Amino acid sequence: MHLLRWYAAFAYIRNRQGKQTIKMVCRICLTRNRQGKQTIKVVHNTEREENMELVIDRLTKQYKNKIAVDRISLRFAQGIYGLLGANGAGKTTLMRMLCGILNPTSGTIAFDGIDVATEEYRSELGYLPQDFGYYPEFTGKDFLMYMAALKGIGKREAARRTEELLEIVSLKEAAKKKIKTYSGGMKQRLGIAQAIINDPKILILDEPTAGLDPKERVRFRNMIAELGKDSIVILSTHIVSDVEHIADYILMMNQGKLTFQGKREEITDDLEAFYLREFGENEDVYEDACL
Template sequence: MELKMKNLTKRYGDKAAVDRLNVSLTKGVYGLLGANGAGKTTWMRLICGVQKPTSGKILFNGRSIETLGEKYREQIGYLPQHFPYYPNFSALEYMLYIGALKGMEEKESERKSRELLEAVGLAKQSRKKIRTFSGGMKQRLGIAQAMLNEPRILVLDEPTAGLDPKERVRFRNLISAFSKDCIVILSTHIVSDVEFIAEKIIMMKSGKILHYGNPREITAEIQGKVWECAVPAREAEIYAERFNVSNLRNMDGRRTILRMVSEEKPFEGAVPAEPNLEDLYLYYFKGGNER
C-alpha cells in the first residue's frame, strides 16, 4: 500500500499553502509537526479529497485519487480539528449516522460502532446526548467515527486536543494497534504524542517538508545545540526569557534544571544533552511561529 505525492501544490492567491511536495507514505504512523500556518491542515485536506490541488497529484497504489473517486474516499478515515456533530444525537446514533454516510451495512455498522465506543471509553455513555459531553469526550467520539469504516488511510488533525494524560495514553495505544494495517497521518502540537507512536516524523515549514525520517535521524541536526544547566530557582524565569528554553525541571525548591537550545554554549556550567523532538520543534518554531 502506497500513498504518493507528486509535486503536490495548493495555492491561495500568491501564497503556497502546500508547495511542490514529493513524498511517499506506506503502512505505519507518521507524525506531522509544524507551526500554525505551515500547511499541515491544507495537506491533510488534500489527502482526504476535501480540497483539490492547484497542481500536482496524489496517487494511491499508483492511481490518481481523482480517478479513483468514491473508491478512494471509502478508504479514508478523517478527524478534522473541529469535527462536526449533532448535539441532540446520542453517541451511538451519531456513529450509526456516520456508518450510513459511509455506506456501511446496518448490522456491521452497529457492531463496529459499539466496539469502537468501548475502545475509546464511551460505551457507558453511548445513549447520552452529545451536547452533554465534555470536550475530551467529544474528541474521543471524533476518533471513533474516523475509524468506523476500518480505513486504510487514517488522517487525524489535532486528535489529542482536550484529552487528559490518561486518555492520551489510551489513544496512543489504540492508534499503535490500528496502524499495523493502514497509513496513519497524525498532526499535533503535543510533540510527546508523536514521539511515542510515530515511526516517521514529517516536519513542515512554509508549505514544504523540512525534515522526514525517524526521530533519531531528524534530531541529529541539532546535536551539540541542546544544553542543560542547574540555576537558582528564583532566577529560572530570567534565564527562560533570555534563552531558548524547552523545559524547566524543579529539583529541590532551590535549584531548577533548564534545558535549552543554543547554537553555542549559553553560559558557564551548561553541559551538552541528547536532543529530542521537542528541542527540534522549539529550534524551528519558538513561540509557535516559523523560524
C-alpha cells in the same frame, strides 16, 4: 524449521473491477521444529497490505497571495507518520488535500494508483478534522451509526462496530446521551471512533489529542500504535509528545514547505529539542517572507 507440507485456503471474492476471482487467502503449513515437534503455522496472504502506498507528487495549494503548501512530494507506506509544525505551517491544508476535500492548485495524490477524488479512495479513508460539528438531535450511538452508513457499512456490522468502538473510546455509558451534552474530550473521542469505524487503510488525524486528558492521550497513543501496524496513519500536531513515542517517521512543515522528513530512529536527540532546533534554523524563511 522444516516444512513438511502445506495446504492453501482459497476464497471466492470480487475484485476492485467487480470481477469474481478465486484468490489464495492463506497457507496452512505443517512444519517440524528443531526439537522434532510438529507445529501448524498459518501464513495469511496479505501482500496487498504490505505494498500499500500513498503517493503525493509535487502538491501545491496557493491562495491569492499565499502558498499554503509548496510543492510537497512524499511516499507513505504502512506506519505512523507524525506531521509537526507550528500554527499556519500548512499541516491542515495538506491533510485536507490528502482527504480530497480541498482541491490542490497543482500536483497529484494517489493511493495504490487510485486517485484521491474517487469513491474507492474515500472507502479506504478515515479522517478526524481539527474541528467538526454534529447534528444536534444525535446521540453518540446515532452519530457513529450514521457515519458507518455513509462509509458503506451494513446495518448489522455497523451496530457491532459501534458497540466495539464505544467501548474502546470509553463512551459506552454516554452512548445514548445527546452529543450536545458531551464534554470537549468526549466529542474528540467520538470523532476518533468515527474515523476508524470503517477500519481504514489511510487514517488522517488532525490535532487528534486536543481536549484529551493525559490518561486519554496515553490510551489514544496505544490505539494509534496498534492501527499503524496495518495502515498508513498520518498524525498532524504541534504537540511533540503526541508523536514522540509512537511515530515511525517524522515530517516537519514550515511556511508550506517540508523542512525535515526521516525515520524517528534517525533522530537520536530529544524530539522536542530537535524540532525547536529545526524550526530555529529556518527562521530565515520567516524573515524573507516578511521583507
